Amino acid sequence: MTTTTPLKGGRSSLRRNDSPSSIGEKSPPRITPHASPIPTTLPASVHQENVGGTVYFYPTANHTTAQSSSAVGLGAGGVVDTVASHHTGQTGSASLTPVQPSILYTGHVYPGPASNVITMQPKTQLESAFFMPDEMRSEVLSRNVISNLMLDASETAQHALPLEVDNYHSLYPLEALPVQPLHAKLTLPSSTYKATHSTTGIKYCLRRLHGFRLQSTKCMTVVEMWKKLQHSNVVQLREVFTTKAFGDNSLVLVYDYHPNSQTLLAKYFTPPPESNGYNDPFQGEARPFSHKSNLQRTTGNGPLLPEATIWAIIMQLTAGLRAIHQAGLACRSLDPTKIIVTGKRIRFSFSGTSDIAQFDPNVANPLAVVSMHQQEDLTALGRLVLALACKCLQSVQRDNVQSSIEMVSRHYSSDLRNFIVYLFTTTQRRSVTDLMPMIGARFYTQLDALQAQCDMQEDELAKEMENGRLYRILVKLNCINERPDFNLDCTWSEIGDRYMLKLFRDFLFHSVTEDGRPWLDHAHIVQCLNKLDAGSLERVQLMSRDEQSVLIVTYAELKNCLDKAFSELLASAAS
Numbered sequence: 140m141t142t143t144t145p146l147k148g149g150r151s152s153l154r155r156n157d158s159p160s161s162i163g164e165k166s167p168p169r170i171t172p173h174a175s176p177i178p179t180t181l182p183a184s185v186h187q188e189n190v191g192g193t194v195y196f197y198p199t200a201n202h203t204t205a206q207s208s209s210a211v212g213l214g215a216g217g218v219v220d221t222v223a224s225h226h227t228g229q230t231g232s233a234s235l236t237p238v239q240p241s242i243l244y245t246g247h248v249y250p251g252p253a254s255n256v257i258t259m260q261p262k263t264q265l266e267s268a269f270f271m272p273d274e275m276r277s278e279v280l281s282r283n284v285i286s287n288l289m290l291d292a293s294e295t296a297q298h299a300l301p302l303e304v305d306n307y308h309s310l311y312p313l314e315a316l317p318v319q320p321l322h323a324k325l326t327l328p329s330s331t332y333k334a335t336h337s338t339t340g341i342k343y344c345l346r347r348l349h350g351f352r353l354q355s356t357k358c359m360t361v362v363e364m365w366k367k368l369q370h371s372n373v374v375q376l377r378e379v380f381t382t383k384a385f386g387d388n389s390l391v392l393v394y395d396y397h398p399n400s401q402t403l404l405a406k407y408f409t410p411p412p413e414s415n416g417y418n419d420p421f422q423g424e425a426r427p428f429s430h431k432s433n434l435q436r437t438t439g440n441g442p443l444l445p446e447a448t449i450w451a452i453i454m455q456l457t458a459g460l461r462a463i464h465q466a467g468l469a470c471r472s473l474d475p476t477k478i479i480v481t482g483k484r485i486r487f488s489f490s491g492t493s494d495i496a497q498f499d500p501n502v503a504n505p506l507a508v509v510s511m512h513q514q515e516d517l518t519a520l521g522r523l524v525l526a527l528a529c530k531c532l533q534s535v536q537r538d539n540v541q542s543s544i545e546m547v548s549r550h551y552s553s554d555l556r557n558f559i560v561y562l563f564t565t566t567q568r569r570s571v572t573d574l575m576p577m578i579g580a581r582f583y584t585q586l587d588a589l590q591a592q593c594d595m596q597e598d599e600l601a602k603e604m605e606n607g608r609l610y611r612i613l614v615k616l617n618c619i620n621e622r623p624d625f626n627l628d629c630t631w632s633e634i635g636d637r638y639m640l641k642l643f644r645d646f647l648f649h650s651v652t653e654d655g656r657p658w659l660d661h662a663h664i665v666q667c668l669n670k671l672d673a674g675s676l677e678r679v680q681l682m683s684r685d686e687q688s689v690l691i692v693t694y695a696e697l698k699n700c701l702d703k704a705f706s707e708l709l710a711s712a713a714s
């Protein structure tokens with residue numbers, strides 16, 4: 140017997156999840172008709188009933204407990220897997236316990252942003268119900284793109300880079316010019332690369348000191364101290380090794396890699412491109428921080444920074460510096476080329492390089508030397524904050540300091556001025572902990588901003604967690620749907636449980652409006668997938684592509700079919 144029941148004019152059909160987010164036609168959809176295997180016989184165990192023009196199939200009483208898909212303890216009445224029964228020769232899944240029409244589904248659904256978060260989002264668009272804001276996405280994307288950059292073989296040869304250095308491969312230069320002086324106090328050339336660890340695949344930042352020989356293994360003590368220092372404002376040193384892979388004796392320091400980082404110099408002191416190559420005639424020859432070209436250190440960097448931005452930088456720098464000093468270490472390269480900015484995060488980079496490069500095994504009193512370097516760090520911090528406030532590196536040249544501080548007094552609070560003056564007062568012994576009271580209640584503002592950012596990110600995480608879950612269901616469904624053959628059975632995906640899943644897939648993605656246009660409703664897809672994942676007792680009416688067969692199942696049964704079919708695939712893949 141063929142089940143020939145046109146849907147049109149039949150009982151109100153597909154349960155649609157009405158949602159304001161429908162991006163297509165609002166009229167109820169129907170399934171796109173396509174050629175599809177349809178049942179040709181109906182087992183004696185199935186009872187047929189015509190309700191308002193639609194034929195429904197019910198198992199007879201002695202078959203009500205047979206099928207496993209109903210064995211989820213559902214009691215879903217009027218539910219039958221007739222098509223599956225036909226194609227597999229199994230009995231239909233059913234239970235005669237009547238089901239209340241109310242939706243029994245209580246699955247996991249992203250409930251939408253919390254009220255405290257919604258006000259922080261740039262603009263509440265339809266998209267934001269499901270996906271992260273564009274700004275966040277593009278930041279993550281650009282980090283991924285940068286992180287995945289690779290040189291091809293010819294570029295690697297062009298840069299004279301080895302294919303492997305110790306446990307690292309795929310070296311990628313992180314600076315425009317591969318060889319630069321390390322720091323004002325150093326004449327050693329150095330290079331920075333991104334590289335991938337051979338066994339873990341994790342990316343790291345390698346700092347190579349060219350032509351460098353370790354004078355003494357004693358400096359490994361200080362390396363260990365740096366390796367132990369963990370702080371969110373300090374780039375973590377992971378290991379140090381010597382290598383001849385570059386054709387010389389190089390020392391390589393391995394740090395955590397933070398993609399899409401900029402140096403503080405590049406972010407705040409490099410003239411914008413609009414300057415059209417104009418050089419400030421008053422810039423002079425002085426290089427206040429390191430051997431960087433004066434072109435990069437000119438004035439003309441746009442408007443002054445808001446005071447809140449400067450304090451946000453100060454708080455992060457002092458936090459990192461406090462951790463460094465408390466660990467009995469000194470930064471020794473507190474320089475805008477050695478501080479990196481990643482998003483809103485500021486980190487001291489290449490920490491410990493100076494300690495290794497300038498290690499002197501003959502120092503009589505190492506503690507006193509550290510203390511002296513810590514004082515130098517504080518002076519360097521004062522110079523950096525002054526330069527930031529003036530947005531000009533020349534402002535910290537000896538002759539300019541006084542007028543620069545006056546400029547700070549005119550444009551910023553006395554707190555900021557006092558902070559800088561304290562750090563410039565080298566006649567007294569200063570301490571990073573003394574800076575805390577100067578920051579004062581601004582600390583709470585920073586904490587509040589960070590917590591608000593955490594709230595927003597947690598909300599995005601909640602969304603993405605649900606997306607990840609839905610993605611896994613889609614992976615399962617797509618591994619099953621339309622599989623050309625399985626265990627030499629080319630009809631596997633078209634029969635039995637799999638046939639139900641195919642019709643469900645059509646219901647999800649291929650619904651059309653009355654006049655045949657695609658009916659696209661993201662909320663419909665999400666809600667149906669959620670009901671499937673939760674094994675809801677709600678019923679869904681599926682229809683064969685030729686519109687000749689109607690199948691009413693619960694989501695619980697579909698879930699059971701999905702799990703069974705996917706387990707079969709898994710078992711076969713593992714065998």
Ligand SMILES: Nc1ncnc2c1ncn2[C@@H]1O[C@H](COP(=O)(O)OP(=O)(O)OP(=O)(O)O)[C@@H](O)[C@H]1O
Pocket residue numbers: 313314318319320321322329330331344374394395396397398399400401402429430431476477479488489
């Ligand atoms: N841990 C890190 N992760 C990712 N990128 C980093 C890291 N540390 C530094 N960088 C980036 O590497 C690039 C090169 O850094 P480097 O200090 O070599 O710059 P530089 O301005 O050329 O300094 P120098 O004159 O000392 O060579 C910079 O753009 C910096 O943002």
